[in-house]
Amino acid sequence: MENFTPVSALIGGAIIGSGALLLMLMLGRVAGISGIASSAIFQSEGRAWRLAFVAGLLVGPLLVGLILTDFTFATPDLGWEVVVAGLLVGVGTGVGSGCTSGHGICGIGRLSKRSIVATLIFMAAGFLIATLFTQGAATW
Amino acid sequence: MVILMAFLSGLLMTAGIAVSAMIDPNKVLGFLHLGPGWDPSLALVMGGALAVFLPGFLLIRKRKAPVCDTQFHLPKSNRIDKSLVIGALLFGLGWGLVGYCPGPAIAALTSGSVATLVFVLMMIIGWFAARKARL
Numbered sequence: 001m002e003n004f005t006p007v008s009a010l011i012g013g014a015i016i017g018s019g020a021l022l023l024m025l026m027l028g029r030v031a032g033i034s035g036i037a038s039s040a041i042f043q044s045e046g047r048a049w050r051l052a053f054v055a056g057l058l059v060g061p062l063l064v065g066l067i068l069t070d071f072t073f074a075t076p077d078l079g080w081e082v083v084v085a086g087l088l089v090g091v092g093t094g095v096g097s098g099c100t101s102g103h104g105i106c107g108i109g110r111l112s113k114r115s116i117v118a119t120l121i122f123m124a125a126g127f128l129i130a131t132l133f134t135q136g137a138a139t140w
Numbered sequence: 141m142v143i144l145m146a147f148l149s150g151l152l153m154t155a156g157i158a159v160s161a162m163i164d165p166n167k168v169l170g171f172l173h174l175g176p177g178w179d180p181s182l183a184l185v186m187g188g189a190l191a192v193f194l195p196g197f198l199l200i201r202k203r204k205a206p207v208c209d210t211q212f213h214l215p216k217s218n219r220i221d222k223s224l225v226i227g228a229l230l231f232g233l234g235w236g237l238v239g240y241c242p243g244p245a246i247a248a249l250t251s252g253s254v255a256t257l258v259f260v261l262m263m264i265i266g267w268f269a270a271r272k273a274r275l
Contacts, residue, residue, distance in 0.1 A: 002177060003167075003170050003177060003179040003181070004179050004180055004181055005160075005161060005179075005181050006181065006184050008159055008160055008161060008181075009160045009161075009181040009182070009184035009185045009188065010184050010185075010187070010188040011159055011160070011188065012156045012157065012158070012159035012160020012161070012162065012185055012188065013156065013160055013184060013185035013186060013187060013188020013189040013190075013191075013192075014156070014188040014189065014191065014192050015152055015153075015155055015156030015159055015160075016152070016153050016156030016157060016160070016185065016188070016189040017156075017188065017189035017190065017191065017192030017193040017196070018152055018156075018192055018196075019148075019149045019150070019151070019152030019153035019155075019156060020149070020153065020189070020193050021192060021193050021196040021197070021200070022145060022148060022149045022152060023145070023146065023149040024196075024197060024200055024206065024212075025196075025200050025206060025207060026141075026142070026145040026146075026149075026206055026207045026208045027142060027145060027146060027149075027206055027208055027209055027213075028205065028206030028208075028209045028211060028212035028213050028214075029206075029213050030213075030214065030215065031149055031153060033153065033242045033243040033246065034242040034267070036150075037242060037246060037267075038264070038267035038271075041264060041267070042267065042268065042271055048142075048143060049142050049143055049146040050146070052143040052144070052146040052147040052150070053146040053147065053149060053150035054150060054246070055147055055150065056146065056147040056148060056149060056150025056151035056152075056153075056154070057150040057151070057153065057154045057243070057246045057247060058154070058246065058247075058249060058250055059147075059150075059151050059154075060150065060151045060152065060153065060154030060155040060156075060157070060158060060247060061154050061155070061157070061158040061163055061247045061248070061250060062250055063151065063155055064155050064158040064159055065158075068159075071158065073158070073161065073163045073164035073167075073248065073251070074164050074165065074166050075165070075248055075251055075253035075255055075256050076165055076238050076239070076240070076253075076255045076256070076259070077255060078254055078255040078258060079255075081237050081238055082238055082255045082258050082259050082262075083258060083259075083262055084234070084237065085234040085235070085237040085238035085240065085259065085262075086234070086238075086240075086245075086258065086259035086260065086261070086262025086263045086265075086266065087234070087262045087263070087265060087266045088230050088231065088233050088234025088237070088266070089231055089234035089235060089240065089241060089242065089245075089259075089263050089266065090234075090262060090263035090264060090265060090266015090267045090268075090269070090270065091227075091230055091266040091267075091269055091270050092226075092227045092228065092229070092230030092231025092232070092233070092234060092266070093227065093231050093241075093242060093263075093266075093267070093270075094227070094266060094267045094269070094270020094271060094274075095223050095226060095227030095230065095270045095273065095274075096223060096224050096225075096226070096227020096228040096229075096230070096231055097215070097223070097224065097227065099231060099241050099242045099243070100235075100241045100242075100243065101153065101242075101243050103228070104186060105186065105189045105190060105193055106193065107215075108190060108194075109189075109190055109193035109194045109197050110197055110214070112215070112218065113218055113220065114215075114217065114218055114219070114220060114224055117220050117224065117225070117228075118224055118225075118227075118228040119228075121225060121228035121229055121232060122228040122229070122231045122232030122235060123232065124232065125228070125229050125230075125231075125232025125233050125235075125236060126172045126232040126233075126235045126236035127172050127174060127236065128232075128233075128236065129172075129232070129233050129235075129236030129237050130169050130172030130173045130174075130236035130237070130239070131172070131173050131174045131175065131236075133236070133237060134169050134172075134173050134236070134237070134239070135169075135173070
């Protein structure tokens with residue numbers, strides 16, 4: 001467990017939760033990132049607030065980079081996995097109406113049966129594929 | 141006000157994704173890949189988020205309406221249907237393959253990584269296909 005970072009994980013998680021809570025309190029909306037970003041592109045109704053949310057998504061890490069000077073992160077190597085995974089994540093969150101934020105945080109946070117089931121399924125599938133096909137923490 | 145609050149919400153979510161290092165797909169794969177050196181951090185990110193959202197939502201639900209709107213817009217369906225199961229399954233397979241879900245992928249766009257951009261473009265094509273399939 002040499003890569004375990006409990007403090008930053010809990011703090012980061014609490015910040016994510018506050019962002020989702022803010023949208024619920026102010027706009028009465030579920031902060032599902034896949035749903036909001038896809039509707040910002042493909043739906044004209046309610047586009048303004050959704051585009052503002054997506055703009056916020058882009059600015060968040062830049063702000064963290066200004067505050068935490070040692071902030072760096074890896075990105076994937078370009079290969080077929082990235083193409084296939086992007087398509088699967090798009091189709092899957094589109095058909096399944098949500099991703100880690102919408103189902104995993106807001107949905108479970110509302111105790112929605114649908115979201116609890118969806119989260120268990122995508123977690124199980126994620127564990128299976130990552131364990132079989134990736135190096136996991138060994139890539140560090 | 142609505143625009144500013146939506147912007148701030150998005151900003152907080154990816155700031156949290158950055159602080160927790162979930163913006164790094166290797167960190168996510170360290171959780172999803174079961175084996176030596178397993179990293180439970182992602183579970184604590186979800187735990188931290190739920191610890192704030194769950195009690196906060198219970199308080200907000202006591203209100204008749206959100207601050208900037210006349211009503212809440214909550215998903216109405218509570219059915220476990222085929223789309224939910226198949227969608228979640230496909231999403232999980234893609235997530236485990238590279239370590240990106242939509243939030244971290246969009247958050248990492250400003251790094252200028254071509255692979256991240258390709259992932260997001262493919263994801264948008266996938267969203268488009270899912271919308272067409274539903275019609």
